[in-house]
Amino acid sequence: MGMKQSLHKLKLKYEGTKMAPAFNAIHTFLYLPNETTHSGGHVRAADDLKRTMNMVILSLVPCLLFGIFNAGYQYNLQTGDVTKALSFFSLEFWNMANFSVGAWKVLPLVIVSYGVGLAVEFIFAVIKGHEVEEGYLVTGMLVPLIVPIDIPLWMLTVAVIFGVVIGKEVFGGTGMNILNPALTIRAFLFFAYPTWMSGDKVWVTGAVDTVGQPDAITGETILGSLAQNNGFMDLSTMDQFLGFIPGSVGETSKLLIIVGALILILSKIGSWRIIFSTLVGALTMGLIFNGVVSAGWIDESSKFFGLMDVVFWQHLFIGSILFGAVFMATDPVTASQTNKGKWIYGFLIGFISIMIRVFNPAYPEGVFLAILLMNVFAPTIDHYVLEGNIKRRAKRLKVKTV
Amino acid sequence: MGLLSKKDTKLILDPLTDDNPITIQVLGICSALAITAQLKPSIVMAVSVIFVMGLGNVVISLLRNLIPSKIRIIVQLIVVATLVIIVDQVLKAFAYELSKELSVFIGLIITNCIIMGRFEAFALGNGVWRSFLDGIGNALGYGIILIIVGFFRELLGSGTLFGFKVLGDPITKTGLYAIGYENNGFMVLPPMALIVVGIIIWVQRSRNTDLIEEN
Numbered sequence: 001m002g003m004k005q006s007l008h009k010l011k012l013k014y015e016g017t018k019m020a021p022a023f024n025a026i027h028t029f030l031y032l033p034n035e036t037t038h039s040g041g042h043v044r045a046a047d048d049l050k051r052t053m054n055m056v057i058l059s060l061v062p063c064l065l066f067g068i069f070n071a072g073y074q075y076n077l078q079t080g081d082v083t084k085a086l087s088f089f090s091l092e093f094w095n096m097a098n099f100s101v102g103a104w105k106v107l108p109l110v111i112v113s114y115g116v117g118l119a120v121e122f123i124f125a126v127i128k129g130h131e132v133e134e135g136y137l138v139t140g141m142l143v144p145l146i147v148p149i150d151i152p153l154w155m156l157t158v159a160v161i162f163g164v165v166i167g168k169e170v171f172g173g174t175g176m177n178i179l180n181p182a183l184t185i186r187a188f189l190f191f192a193y194p195t196w197m198s199g200d201k202v203w204v205t206g207a208v209d210t211v212g213q214p215d216a217i218t219g220e221t222i223l224g225s226l227a228q229n230n231g232f233m234d235l236s237t238m239d240q241f242l243g244f245i246p247g248s249v250g251e252t253s254k255l256l257i258i259v260g261a262l263i264l265i266l267s268k269i270g271s272w273r274i275i276f277s278t279l280v281g282a283l284t285m286g287l288i289f290n291g292v293v294s295a296g297w298i299d300e301s302s303k304f305f306g307l308m309d310v311v312f313w314q315h316l317f318i319g320s321i322l323f324g325a326v327f328m329a330t331d332p333v334t335a336s337q338t339n340k341g342k343w344i345y346g347f348l349i350g351f352i353s354i355m356i357r358v359f360n361p362a363y364p365e366g367v368f369l370a371i372l373l374m375n376v377f378a379p380t381i382d383h384y385v386l387e388g389n390i391k392r393r394a395k396r397l398k399v400k401t402v
Numbered sequence: 403m404g405l406l407s408k409k410d411t412k413l414i415l416d417p418l419t420d421d422n423p424i425t426i427q428v429l430g431i432c433s434a435l436a437i438t439a440q441l442k443p444s445i446v447m448a449v450s451v452i453f454v455m456g457l458g459n460v461v462i463s464l465l466r467n468l469i470p471s472k473i474r475i476i477v478q479l480i481v482v483a484t485l486v487i488i489v490d491q492v493l494k495a496f497a498y499e500l501s502k503e504l505s506v507f508i509g510l511i512i513t514n515c516i517i518m519g520r521f522e523a524f525a526l527g528n529g530v531w532r533s534f535l536d537g538i539g540n541a542l543g544y545g546i547i548l549i550i551v552g553f554f555r556e557l558l559g560s561g562t563l564f565g566f567k568v569l570g571d572p573i574t575k576t577g578l579y580a581i582g583y584e585n586n587g588f589m590v591l592p593p594m595a596l597i598v599v600g601i602i603i604w605v606q607r608s609r610n611t612d613l614i615e616e617n
Binding site for chain 2: 158166191193195
């Protein structure tokens with residue numbers, strides 16, 4: 001208990017000084033503050049915002065670790081240093097060669113994301129004189145997982161500053177933002193530097209530098225390939241489920257995303273309603289497209305055929321719909337708050353995601369756009385759910401009194 | 403200051419800062435977002451609006467006692483439409499490329515809320531000279547924001563100013579591009595113009611806290 005006690009003592013010393021917010025940030029990150037309640041309910045659970053955030057980070061760690069190995073694996077697979085991994089625990093995947101290549105690329109992303117984001121938060125906290133808010137802890141972890149591996153670090157820096165300042169701080173900081181900050185960062189990168197965020201060069205490390213050389217590395221994803229009617233790139237559904245496919249750093253392994261989802265649902269941090277209804281929405285849209293294909297309305301000459309023809313449940317295994325549903329759509333700040341609203345909100349995210357995925361000519365994925373769109377509509381959905389409830393109860397009251 | 407009294411100077415200077423039509427009154431946003439991707443059209447737009455607004459205010463002020471108040475909006479529209487057509491024709495004759503670039507937005511000066519707003523709020527109730535100054539002042543206030551936004555959007559979005567490659571050549575990789583810099587494509591899109599205007603409003607309000615409304 002020595003450290004805990006001395007931190008509490010130090011806190012008194014810093015009280016009221018300019019650096020107090022910065023100190024408190026570190027203090028409350030490590031321990032629950034020793035404040036006592038003065039009014040209201042005196043018995044409180046220990047899971048404050050920081051503990052909640054840490055739980056989300058915990059559920060992201062498997063994805064991050066897998067992302068590091070996968071980044072190296074995809075590279076080494078193409079240079080021929082490893083052979084195809086056949087099972088989840090295959091040593092072709094979990095080895096030092098993969099880890100060293102991957103860590104060299106992924107850890108800088110994590111460091112830049114956290115360093116820049118937290119620096120912006122600290123600056124704002126000191127200027128405004130309030131406590132440093134916890135919001136960036138999760139955002140900082142999400143950002144490296146949703147960008148292509150080779151994104152230049154200065155671009156990430158610019159995007160993180162933009163996302164934290166324009167996406168969050170101008171609205172009043174953590175808990176006040178309309179848009180999910182991590183997705184704001186991704187959207188900024190996507191619209192500002194599209195050549196680094198889409199196409200067939202950026203998803204495997206080294207692909208950009210080796211363009212045109214005889215030992216060129218291809219950096220294409222399954223979605224990119226499908227969008228050009230080129231099929232699944234010889235990657236089986238099992239590969240997609242386990243995550244041995246190219247893609248953004250942390251979103252490839254569906255298995256580990258499900259593990260993360262279970263952690264979130266069991267600890268009651270993530271809303272299972274949103275996750276479930278997002279997947280239902282995605283499957284519905286997939287079924288509609290399958291129907292369009294089997295009804296013969298479009299044929300193989302159509303440029304949408306490749307993606308429309310994907311069997312509806314396979315949409316969940318390619319692209320980032322699962323990652324978006326579990327870690328992005330469930331963000332409690334930007335999602336709908338009412339239970340009925342959550343069903344509508346999630347369903348529309350899944351529905352629109354697959355729609356954009358199929359119809360977007362520039363970029364065969366739409367999860368982040370769909371979630372941002374629904375972030376904007378979440379308050380409207382809540383409003384009408386509440387109105388409906390009020391009306392229904394007013395009616396009931398009327399019947400009773402009559 | 404023989405020409406301008408203190409009150410007259412205020413008419414010109416106020417719209418440039420604390421009573422800016424774009425950042426304070428939030429009028430005329432559409433054209434500010436649409437044509438500021440580059441500096442040149444921004445300046446042409448600013449000059450056009452200065453012309454239309456200065457002259458329009460003078461005409462309306464001259465006619466102010468003759469216009470029946472029931473049909474004043476129609477009269478205002480006719481005046482502004484006439485002036486806009488003059489601008490449009492001049493641009494088509496002498497700067498065809500620019501005119502094509504600005505396309506419909508020159509025509510849309512007619513519906514620019516700032517112009518109708520100044521006709522209604524000022525020219526209908528003030529003398530010719532003061533109305534002229536007010537028109538010029540507000541158009542300058544509009545133009546200055548356009549030019550600031552255009553400057554940042556062209557510099558960061560295309561790496562050029564007035565078409566000159568000030569940051570180096572992105573294709574042959576000279577200047578800044580040699581060390582890996584790339585143009586920010588988002589800057590060229592209208593949403594980013596809205597954000598740039600928003601940042602200008604933010605800066606202005608944090609420098610002059612009187613502007614912040616109490617709620």
